[in-house]
Amino acid sequence: MDMLCVVRMPAVARGGDSMTVHAGLGADRAGKGESRGAFGLFYTSFLVSAMGDAFRLLAVNVLIFNATSGSTGARLLVVLLANLPGMLLGGLSGVIADRYDKYNVLIVSDLVRTGVGLGLAWCALDSRTVPALVLIAVGNGVGVFFNSSSFSLLPRLVSAERLPRANGFMETGQWVVQIVGPSLAAITLATGSASLAFVVDSASFVVSAVILRSLRRVLKAAPGPLPADAGPGEDEKSGGHWSDFTDGVGVVWRNKDIRALLLASYGIAFLTACTSYGLIFVVARTFALHASALGTSTR
Numbered sequence: 001m002d003m004l005c006v007v008r009m010p011a012v013a014r015g016g017d018s019m020t021v022h023a024g025l026g027a028d029r030a031g032k033g034e035s036r037g038a039f040g041l042f043y044t045s046f047l048v049s050a051m052g053d054a055f056r057l058l059a060v061n062v063l064i065f066n067a068t069s070g071s072t073g074a075r076l077l078v079v080l081l082a083n084l085p086g087m088l089l090g091g092l093s094g095v096i097a098d099r100y101d102k103y104n105v106l107i108v109s110d111l112v113r114t115g116v117g118l119g120l121a122w123c124a125l126d127s128r129t130v131p132a133l134v135l136i137a138v139g140n141g142v143g144v145f146f147n148s149s150s151f152s153l154l155p156r157l158v159s160a161e162r163l164p165r166a167n168g169f170m171e172t173g174q175w176v177v178q179i180v181g182p183s184l185a186a187i188t189l190a191t192g193s194a195s196l197a198f199v200v201d202s203a204s205f206v207v208s209a210v211i212l213r214s215l216r217r218v219l220k221a222a223p224g225p226l227p228a229d230a231g232p233g234e235d236e237k238s239g240g241h242w243s244d245f246t247d248g249v250g251v252v253w254r255n256k257d258i259r260a261l262l263l264a265s266y267g268i269a270f271l272t273a274c275t276s277y278g279l280i281f282v283v284a285r286t287f288a289l290h291a292s293a294l295g296t297s298t299r
Helices: 020-026 034-067 072-098 102-125 129-156 160-191 195-222 241-254 256-286 291-296
Strands: none
Touching: 020 034, 034 129, 034 160, 034 195, 034 256, 072 102, 072 129, 072 195, 072 241, 102 129, 102 195, 129 160, 160 195, 160 291, 241 256
16 A cells, blocks of 8 residues: 655745645646646556556565465565555655656656566566565655655646545545556466566556656647646755755654554554465465465455
């Protein structure tokens, strides 16, 4: 599951509201349908990329489980690599989303994960476990930056009035993809191979990157105030990366509601990880099914 990220919020701490400023930038286009078109392209890219993540998640679980003959230690490492990046990189990913061009972050993230998928396809050919684990860590870490920049870009694509609905679409889409993705991966693994599954995974990120490039061209070609580059705003230029990070942590630390929500999300992630850890052993050993059956039993 996705972890709640500690995003930099110095404007909030000083009494400003950066979200309101950003959301207003797309308001003039909402009536013309341009905002809806931009969000449609962006949402498609987001879903395709999320599908790639969900697809890779199952393929990785099956690859490492089979390559290590069901090693409990290797299984634990895979589960940790799936959950720790969100905890460790959430704050930094929020800083990067604020300070750098969001389209570049998104496109580079997709391209890096394309390379990760192809690398995992190579690992699957000869059960190369150690390189696969390194690639898993890289892919999951980059995914944290993609998600933070995605939600950070959203207020620039829709008006303030449509922002709650757009956020709802994003969250709902993520959960739907986490059901569909592993199921499709299970079919691919059962009828093809792990290498094929990782190639399909890579292709999804290429499609996402192409859509993002198209979105940028559409926004640059259209008149109006909506910023095509989605770089940092004036309120987002501060003293540095570390200052931004500590500002965000300070907001979380001082607000008991945010702090409680963050801790609760970590607790839920831990329990989910425990279930994920043991489920593949139940599928493969108790029911004597192929490990890919995990994809139809996890949701």
